Amino acid sequence: xxxxxxxxxxxxxxxxxxxxxxxxxxxxxxxxxxxxxxxxxxxxxxxxxxxxxxxxxxxxxxxxxxxxxxxxxxxxxxxxxxxxxxxxxxxxxxxxxxxxxxxxxxxxxxxxxxxxxxxxxxxxxxxxxxxxxxxxxxxxxxxxxxxxxxxxxxxxxxxxxxxxxxxxxxxxxxxxxxxxxxxxxxxxxxxxxxxxxxxxxxxxxxxxxxxxxxxxxxxxxxxxxxxxxxxxxxxxxxxxxxxxxxxxxxxxxxxxxxxxxxxxxxxxxxxxxxxxxxxxxxxxxxxxxxxxxxxxxxxxxxxxxxxxxxxxxxxxxxxxxxxxxxxxxxxxxxxxxxxxxxxxxxxxxxxxxxxxxxxxxxxxxxxxxxxxxxxxxxxxxxxxxxxxxxxxxxxxxxxxxxxxxxxxxxxxxxxxxxxxxxxxxxxxxxxxxxxxxxxxxxxxxxxxxxxxxxxxxxxxxxxxxxxxxxxxxxxxxxxxxxxxxxxxxxxxxxxxxxxxxxxxxxxxxxxxxxxxxxxxxxxxxxxxxxxxxxxxxxxxxxxxxxxxxxxxxxxxxxxxxxxxxxxxxxxxxxxxxxxxxxxxxxxxxxxxxxxxxxxxxxxxxxxxxxxxxxxxxxxxxxxxxxxxxxxxxxxxxxxxxxxxxxxxxxxxxxxxxxxxxxxxxxxx
DNA sequence: TGGGGTGATATTTTT
DNA sequence: TATCACCCCA
Numbered sequence: 001x002x003x004x005x006x007x008x009x010x011x012x013x014x015x016x017x018x019x020x021x022x023x024x025x026x027x028x029x030x031x032x033x034x035x036x037x038x039x040x041x042x043x044x045x046x047x048x049x050x051x052x053x054x055x056x057x058x059x060x061x062x063x064x065x066x067x068x069x070x071x072x073x074x075x076x077x078x079x080x081x082x083x084x085x086x087x088x089x090x091x092x093x094x095x096x097x098x099x100x101x102x103x104x105x106x107x108x109x110x111x112x113x114x115x116x117x118x119x120x121x122x123x124x125x126x127x128x129x130x131x132x133x134x135x136x137x138x139x140x141x142x143x144x145x146x147x148x149x150x151x152x153x154x155x156x157x158x159x160x161x162x163x164x165x166x167x168x169x170x171x172x173x174x175x176x177x178x179x180x181x182x183x184x185x186x187x188x189x190x191x192x193x194x195x196x197x198x199x200x201x202x203x204x205x206x207x208x209x210x211x212x213x214x215x216x217x218x219x220x221x222x223x224x225x226x227x228x229x230x231x232x233x234x235x236x237x238x239x240x241x242x243x244x245x246x247x248x249x250x251x252x253x254x255x256x257x258x259x260x261x262x263x264x265x266x267x268x269x270x271x272x273x274x275x276x277x278x279x280x281x282x283x284x285x286x287x288x289x290x291x292x293x294x295x296x297x298x299x300x301x302x303x304x305x306x307x308x309x310x311x312x313x314x315x316x317x318x319x320x321x322x323x324x325x326x327x328x329x330x331x332x333x334x335x336x337x338x339x340x341x342x343x344x345x346x347x348x349x350x351x352x353x354x355x356x357x358x359x360x361x362x363x364x365x366x367x368x369x370x371x372x373x374x375x376x377x378x379x380x381x382x383x384x385x386x387x388x389x390x391x392x393x394x395x396x397x398x399x400x401x402x403x404x405x406x407x408x409x410x411x412x413x414x415x416x417x418x419x420x421x422x423x424x425x426x427x428x429x430x431x432x433x434x435x436x437x438x439x440x441x442x443x444x445x446x447x448x449x450x451x452x453x454x455x456x457x458x459x460x461x462x463x464x465x466x467x468x469x470x471x472x473x474x475x476x477x478x479x480x481x482x483x484x485x486x487x488x489x490x491x492x493x494x495x496x497x498x499x500x501x502x503x504x505x506x507x508x509x510x511x512x513x514x515x516x517x518x519x520x521x522x523x524x525x526x527x528x529x530x531x532x533x534x535x536x537x538x539x540x541x542x543x544x545x546x547x548x549x550x551x552x553x554x555x556x557x558x559x560x561x562x563x564x565x566x567x568x569x570x571x572x573x574x575x576x577x578x579x580x581x582x583x584x585x586x587x588x589x590x591x592x593x594x595x596x597x598x599x600x601x602x603x604x605x606x607x608x609x610x611x612x613x614x615x616x617x618x619x620x621x622x623x624x625x626x627x628x629x630x631x632x633x634x635x636x637x638x639x640x641x642x643x644x645x646x647x648x649x650x651x652x653x654x655x656x657x658x659x660x661x662x663x664x665x666x667x668x
Numbered sequence: 669t670g671g672g673g674t675g676a677t678a679t680t681t682t683t
Numbered sequence: 684t685a686t687c688a689c690c691c692c693a
Contacts, residue, residue, distance in 0.1 A: 063682065091683045115683085133688080134677090187683045222682095255681065355679050360685090537683055559680050581679055596680080619678065620684035 010034075010041065017242070017275045018042045021050055021214065024241040024269040026262060030306040031291065031602035032282025032565065035244050039216055040070055042242060043085070044077035046214050055084030056213030058234075062222055064089055064538060066563065070218070090227055091537055094190035097197070101204050104197045110398035110529045112184040113536035116140075117388075118404045119175075119186045126174050143172045147188035148224040148256035150195065182435070183401035191226045198233040209236035219563075220245030224256040232268065241269070247302065248295050251559060251596050254589075263301050280306045280602075282565050284313025286638040287608050291601045293635045298591045315640040318631065319611040323622075324573075327613050328361035331570050332369055334609060335553065338568060346371065350554040350566035352600050354579045358572065359555050366553065373553040376560045386493070386506045387513050391535060393483055394476075397468050398529035401435040410436075413492035415460055421453040437461070463487070476528040477518030484514065558600045569604035571597075574612040576626040597630045 010018060014034060017027045018041045029035035043059060046052040061067045071087045078085075086093065095113070098105055114122070123143070124136045146156050153173045160166035179185060185193060198205045212234055217223070220243040223231070235241055243265060250259035258264075266272050280288055288308045321327035335349050351362055359375055366373045389412050392405040399405075410417055428448050429439035439445055440461045446454055463486055471479045484490070493507050521531050554566065558579075573579060579600075580593035601608060616625045 089683070094683095113683090116681095190683075251680075252682090254679085357678080357685090557680065578679095583679070592680095617684070 010037070011277075011279055013275055013277050013279070014038050014041075017277070018045050020273055020275070021046065021240050024265070024272045025243070026220075026265050026272055026274045027242065027244040028262075028274060028276045028302050028304055029244050029246050030276075030278055030280060030304055031246065031249060031599070032280040033277035033306070034279075034281055035218070035246075035277065036066075036070065036073065038277065039218060039242070039244055040073040040077060042216060043070075043074050043087075046240075047078050047080065047082070047085070052213045053084065054078075054080075054082050055086075056211060057216075058086040058093070058212055058214070059216040059218070060088065060090055060093055060231075061218040062089060064092075066218055067092075089537070090230075091187060091190045094194045094230070095533060095537065097194040097208065098185070098190065101194070101197050101201070104201050104204060105193045106180065107185070108183045108399075108401070110183070112182065112395050112399045112402045112405065113190070113533055114179070114182075114184045114186045114404065115536060116187070118184070121404055122178050122182075123171065123175055126171060126178060139168060139171055142168050143175055144186075144188050145256060146172060147192050148226055150192075150226045150229050152196075181401065182403055183399050184404070188226075191230055195226055195230045195233065198230070205233060206236075208234060209239065212236070212239045214240035214242065216242045216244070218244055221247050221250040221259045221262060222252050222257045223261050224258055225261075228258065228261045228264065247300070248298070248304070248595055249562060249599055251562065251592060251599060253592055260301075274302065276302070276304055278304055278306050280308045281310075282605055283308060283602060284310045284606055286312050286315055287601060287604050287606075289638050290316055290608075290634045291598055294594065294601065294630055294633045295598045297633050298594055313606055315638050316634070317607075317609040317642050318574075318639050319609060319642050320627070321611055321613045323613050323615050324358070324361045324617070325365075327572055327611050328365040331362065331572060331609070331611060332365040332371065334570070335371070335568075336369060338607070342568075344567065345551050346373075346553045347551045348567040349570070350556070350561065350564070350568070350603065351570045351572060352556060352558050352561050352603065353572050354558055354581060354596070355573075356557060358578075362555060362572070366555075371553055372550065373555055374550075376554070376556040387509050390480070390483070390489075390510055390513055391532065393464075393487075394480070394528060394532045396437060396464060397471055397479070398532055400437045403436045406436045410460065413487055413489070415456050417453065417456050417460070421449060421457070424448050425457070437464075471528050475518075476521045476526065476531045477514065479528060480514045480517050484510065558596045561603050562599050565603055565605055567605045568607040569600070569609070571600045571608065571610045573616075574610045574628045574631060575616065576628055577618075578616075578625075579628050579630065594630060594633075597628070 017038050046057050047054055067087050067089050123140050156169040156172050160169045247259045285308050321330055392408040395402050395405040429436050440457050490507050517531055584593050612627045613625050615622050
């Protein structure tokens with residue numbers, strides 16, 4: 001990404017990392033050290049120079065975005081055909097294995113991938129309602145944690161030490177049974193189940209191992225236990241391994257990532273080589289000096305010292321503001337100034353914060369100044385209710401056992417199938433040990449339901465049955481369009497809300513989904529169930545955000561900023577209680593908070609501004625706030641303390657932003 | 669079915 | 684304090 005590093009010249013360490021193929025390799029890639037370049041060059045090297053068949057090269061990332069970026073770069077580098085080369089996320093790779101070894105996992109054709117929403121519904125149901133939402137969330141979290149830690153149902157039962165834990169383990173068991181009944185897997189299963197298959201089926205294991213000539217893993221510090229075991233089982237004695245990661249950028253321990261997997265590699269692979277990438281191509285010297293000094297306060301298994309040739313650059317500005325509103329105004333007016341002074345585009349600016357709620361005052365200030373901005377995160381396209389409705393139809397088409405999908409759409413649009421009908425149907429299905437949709441087809445149901453209800457059900461089933469038959473021959477895009485037509489979806493949306501504009505907007509989402517499915521399946525010739533799976537893995541969501549590559553200020557959490565870089569970065573809310581977060585101040589978590597600050601600082605290429613407030617409203621009360629302890633850990637000689645413009649100046653002129661702007665111009 | 673009133677709740681999140 | 688989910692009523 002960095003334009004500074006010559007595209008075709010690797011430094012000695014990078015080059016060594018690319019060429020070392022015969023031994024397992026751990027690349028310690030500091031922030032901005034060109035790790036993606038190393039991975040992509042290595043893939044090219046394996047194929048071009050080592051003559052490894054592309055189908056034996058497998059590269060794994062955590063996000064679709066990273067995978068796509070890697071794919072694009074590799075395509076540029078490899079001269080020959082890259083057909084068969086695998087560059088995918090952990091989850092997609094897991095899905096690929098699961099599809100091929102479906103029977104070993106006890107799954108039927110067309111199995112559904114449940115998203116976290118679906119899982120939550122299942123767990124809620126199993127907890128017999130009544131439970132508080134918080135508890136349901138908690139249980140889901142526990143189950144997911146077990147799965148990420150490679151702990152099976154049986155093991156969970158064994159390690160349970162009290163009633164509470166064993167009831168959680170019971171729920172885990174029931175949850176897995178339920179998923180099986182629905183012919184569904186959740187996100188975690190996409191790693192868990194393949195791992196189990198590889199473990200238990202020697203023949204499958206050998207087959208997969210023989211396919212893998214070289215395995216490359218990106219963001220290795222983010223792997224959890226299950227992923228680590230999965231990786232190990234994918235490798236045979238003959239497979240090469242390149243793991244690239246940075247323990248200083250491990251910020252996902254709270255959701256199961258095990259940065260100690262980096263050290264484990266040393267034990268599990270006796271001949272492991274370690275190469276450090278310490279030259280930073282991203283940030284100017286003072287920014288880097290700050291980052292280094294800060295992170296030096298964490299213990300390290302691998303020592304690293306980042307350096308840069310980019311020159312010292314400007315000092316880091318530290319601004320103290322009275323409160324969050326003033327912090328937002330100061331930040332925004334600084335952006336206005338800087339943009340003017342540096343002739344910079346809005347897209348070169350990023351405002352980073354610890355928690356999503358911190359974006360509010362910033363948004364307000366940005367809107368006031370008519371600056372366009374982009375907030376990453378928030379509600380994603382696929383979470384929108386109407387899109388999920390359509391997806392549920394498609395899910396049911398490929399998987400008649402998917403009760404969750406069935407329940408979602410049986411009355412969407414209205415089909416006058418009431419609660420009592422559904423209850424009877426549920427009981428009947430339960431007795432017959434079959435799914436709701438299958439039960440709808442059984443003659444026996446006729447004796448349970450009245451005529452009217454049965455007619456409504458019949459209409460629904462025959463609609464889907466016809467679509468299902470069509471889907472065997474027609475491409476998915478056609479099916480979606482046909483579906484929308486058959487259920488009169490547009491009409492239904494329109495009559496649903498009085499607000500025509502809102503209805504149209506909703507339909508646009510649905511329309512967009514349809515055209516995406518069309519495009520996706522045209523390109524790759526996928527069948528319906530593959531298309532649905534891809535959507536479940538959000539395997540195109542970020543394609544959209546990339547298209548919308550307008551020139552906008554970037555607002556995001558520190559977590560979301562990992563892997564990105566910006567010329568001008570504003571790190572707001574650098575305060576005790578926020579960064580380190582209140583609930584992470586204990587000995588155990590403080591290091592990860594420090595890494596989070598480190599990630600924030602190292603996003604900046606040329607300018608970094610850190611701000612904190614004197615008082616901040618928390619839960620309604622104005623509380624005085626202290627600068628973050630991490631501020632003291634930064635080298636003073638590179639900081640420039642720059643107090644905000646006094647509030648009076650703004651009031652007197654009545655032109656807050658103009659006054660701010662002038663004051664800052666004068667100072668800087 | 670949708671809107672208004674009420675009460676709980678308040679990190680980080682990809683797939 | 685602000686938001687959001689949920690419940691009840693029209």
